[in-house]
Each structure stands twice: as structure tokens, then as C-alpha cells.
Amino acid sequence: MRTSDADTPRRIDLNSDLGEGVSTSEHAGDARMLEIVSSANIACAFHAGDPATIHRTVHAAVRRGVTVGAHVAYNDREGFGRRDLEVPSDELRADLVYQLGAIREIARSAGTTVRYVKPHGALYNTAAVDARVAEDVAAAVVTVDPELVLLGLPGSVALDAARAAGLVTAAEAFADRAYTATGRLVPRSVEGAVLHDPEEVAARMLRLVHEGVVRSIEGTDVTIVADSICVHGDTPGAARMAARLREVLTGAGVSLRPFVTS
Template structure:
């Protein structure tokens, strides 16, 4: 039987600004990645999002990013492994406090944006993130890009790892995501994206933007729900996977 997790990035509102449609997306995913206040989110939003996840029976993950609110954490920063480790510890500890206060449990940690993409190919940054998680919360699963340095680093330090694929993003031949700045980086046709998801889950492969077949293990699928069309897309992904005989469940149940 095929099993896969559906995850979404939530808790990205802050202050007077509302970002995303958390209330609409959370019933359709099995895990959520909650922003920890640096690239997005704030303490009140963190508390509210944790509470909502627990009420919906959705697994919770910390989603730390770079201290770059203006760039939404998507700009590469010149950071050292020591800095990335400290950033990860700081934000992991913050979300852990809200989860503990709500009598919940933390399933995983998934870096955000530029931190995620840089650590996918930089072994030293990946090791820094993995060490931070292992030293602060060794029971927490590290969620990272399939086949990336984060997966290697997580296994090396003794963490459970979950490998993530993306429903609406194009891949390069080396298994990394096509940068958003390049044409074709985002797949806008819902039917094409869903067909790719089914192939990744059931066949363990995806077609790169250059035509090559890339092998990858899909433990979790990242889906976005920041507009009404995206929410419908997530619902369709879930319905299609279930029709294909795939069980949707939090990855703590099978990795």
C-alpha cells in the first residue's frame, strides 16, 4: 500500500497582515509547517496556528527561515554554518514552547525558502541544521528535499528523515528545484501537476525540465493554499491520490 503525507506552509500572517488561507487548507493536509516569526509569522499567529493544527488532528512542524521579513526568507544570505545552527535552534525552541503549552507534540522541522534551498546543496549548512534538531529535539523528524544534502545530514546524525517533493514546482536533472527566477519553475496546469504527483508517489520518479527521469522517494508532498484556486488544487490532489489507492497520513506513521 502506498502512503504519503500532504504538507503546507502555514502561520505566515503577522501583525495587521494576513497571508494565506490557513483555515481553508488545514482540513485537507496531514502535516503543517508553522512559520517561527523570522521570515513570517508572529507569536500570536504561532499560538493560533498550533491550536488549529491540534484541533484538526494535523501533525505540526517548525518552519524556521532566515531573518529576512522583507524578502519573505527567499533571498540567499551570506551565513556561516554556526549562524544557521543558531537560527534553527532559536526558532525550533520558540515553536516547541507553543506546542508544549497547547499539550501537543512536534512531528518535524522543515527549513523555509532560501535556508531550505541552500542547505539542499551545501553539506555544511545541512549538517548545521541536522545537528541543531538532534541536539535540541532528537525525536523530531527532519523534512527536506528528496535526495538532498539535508537527507544525508539528517541520517548521519541519527535523525529520522522524511523526503519531500513539490506538486507545482519543476525539477532540474540533479533533483533540485528550478529557481523561481527561471521560466517554467512553477507548474500552473493543475492536471499536469497532479499527474506528476501520482508518478512521484507510485513510481518514485519525476521528469526534469530538461527531459531526464530523476529517481526520488516521496514521503511528503508540499502543497500551497494561499488562494482559493490553490485550495481547490489541494483538494483535487487529495481526492486523486485516494482514488489511486494512496493513503494520506502524517509521515511520522511510516518513515
């Protein structure tokens, strides 16, 4: 994606976590995001959303030509999927297969297919460092469809396990999150972990695309190799931030395209 040749066109995908609400205002926010992003990580009703919301969001993505991904999670609506849970492997794999099966059928009814999988919240963070959980995620995906791509943190155990299971993987950067000097996300409990300034976010991600680095919370540059950039749909002002990011990237000649295509 990035080379030393300054004349080589850059390309990147923009993704967002959608389908996580049930209110009219949340639906409106999703609709706005679908005008901006190229891939949508749609909640599968275990951490947020419901069957009607999945159906509505998938159909809206199809109308906008946005690639559909499954945003799978721990069964934890109360904690929005962000609580660290100890889930036995057989239960976790069954939960993931259930979520993937549901959204795949809804996608089929909308005339499209689910192209990739992105774990949510605590499952994403745990699979990034815990081999057992990472292998459970990979095994569940392979069981449902070995052609699905796993989207995750660059250099993570999750992507290693997915590749070992025969899956294609893609790596993502987070536009609205701070990084540590080791390339991990700063925990949300730490001040400054979530970024809110659209101009700062756009500048950081433009540098990521062109140079492959972001400034860490410690003030050092950290290398991040990414196929996609995520703007969290539940971050206040998310649509405005994503719109500004898209504007800055395209204005700099960056092509915005899904990281996985037919």
C-alpha cells in the same frame, strides 16, 4: 512506500507551509489547507508570521488532527527567507534553536508536540548542497530534540548531515514545482518553475506515488523517492490545487497519512 506489487496499498503524506501570513484572508487560506493536508510546516516568525499566528495555526492544526512541523528559516522577513545569505555557524545555529524553542512551547500549550523540522526557502536550498549549512541545521535540531525528524530534498546533503548527526529523516516531493533532470528544483526565477494547473499537478503526483518518477523541465523522467508531498501555501490557488490533489490520490486508492506519527 512503493513496490513492484500492484496490489500493495500506497500511502503518502501531504504537507504545506502555513502560518506565513497575518491577514484575515491568509488565515482563511490556512484554515482551508488544514482541512486537506496531513502535516503542517508552521512558520517560526523569522521569514514570516508572528507569535500570535504561530499560536493560532498550531491550535488549528490540533483541532484538525494535523501533525505539526517547524518551518525554520534565515532571519530574513524582508526577503521572505528566499534570499541567499552568508550566516556564520554560531549565529545560524542560535537562530534555529531560538525558532524551534518558541514553536515547541506554543505546541506544548496547545497539547501537542512538534514532530519534525523543515527548513524554508534559501535555507532549504542551501542546506541541500552546502555541507557546512547542512551540519548547522542538523546540530541545532539535535540540540533542541534529537527525536525530531528532518524533512528535506531527496538525496540532499541536508539529509545526509542529519542522518550523520543521528536524526531520522524524511524526503519530500513538491507538487507545484518543476524539477531539473538531476532531481533539483528549478529556480523560481526560471519560467515554468512554479506549476499552477491543478489537473497537471495531480497527475504528476499520482505518477510519483505509483511509479516514483516525475517529468523534468527538460522533458525526461527523473526518479524522486518521497515520503511526503508539499503544496506551497502561498502559491495562488493553493487550496484548490491541494484539494484536487487529495481527491485524485484518494480516488486512486492512495492512503493519506502523516509521514511521522506518535
